[in-house]
Amino acid sequence: MKFINFDNDPSLLPDEFFMKEALKEAHIALRLDEVPIGALVVSNGRVIGRGHNLTEQLNDVTAHAEMQAFTAAANFLGAKYLKDCTLYVTIEPCVMCAGASYWTQIGRIVFGAYDKQRGFTQLKQRITHPKTEIIGGIQEIECGNLVQEFFRRKRNKS
């Protein structure tokens, strides 16, 4: 067994590590009674932007986790483009967020659970940047269950 010392080279941290961090953001949203979705932007093994869904708090249907993580990362870098960065998000981005990722030219998008209704991979045409690598299904069950449980509770309350 090969031991990897992540402390020495944080860029070696696996996608699962950062998805767990994105899930922490989703849990913050949950405590605010928001649809529990969280996102991170990571550059060279460092988290440079975080976000969680705030559509209710901000009364703004565009306040998705990814949009906030993109803006935070650009602020951190002082640069507009996120070419060498990875977006981690617990649920597959919607068309708006995938469209935003095009403009950021982000290097990778890693998402948890697929969204069969509003996920951008439902489109037949590519809307992300040609250079963006897409990876879906990382910690899919945990990420998906969090949202499904949220909506189940909402239905039972009403």
Place this chain on the structure above:
Amino acid sequence: MKFINFDNDPSLLPDEFFMKEALKEAHIALRLDEVPIGALVVSNGRVIGRGHNLTEQLNDVTAHAEMQAFTAAANFLGAKYLKDCTLYVTIEPCVMCAGASYWTQIGRIVFGAYDKQRGFTQLKQRITHPKTEIIGGIQEIECGNLVQEFFRRKRNKS
């Protein structure tokens, strides 16, 4: 000839009137050396949200005119949805902004010049809300020329 008194019923104001207002926003962007695109959200003949492209000023590639007009309108209304509103925007929305309009459930989108490269109507599948009416080509030449002239000058400088 029928005389329409717009003062008595501002909801009768034509699309051209509001596109001229959106062009004023585009000119504000131009003065800031931003790609000159402007947007308004109008409800019952009243402007309830304005925005112009601020991607350079805010160092944020998602800071499109439409995104800001949506957020401003939702703030004004204190409501998340813009069902009875119209978005006026000088250039055809991109995929991100059209994706955002889905979440707002906006009633109408009226745009000026078509964007053959990044405009959302280039996609074969509908990404706007099923109830959103789309009208393109209002004051197309003036809206388009403003952006073309901006890029022509940029090219000549470099």
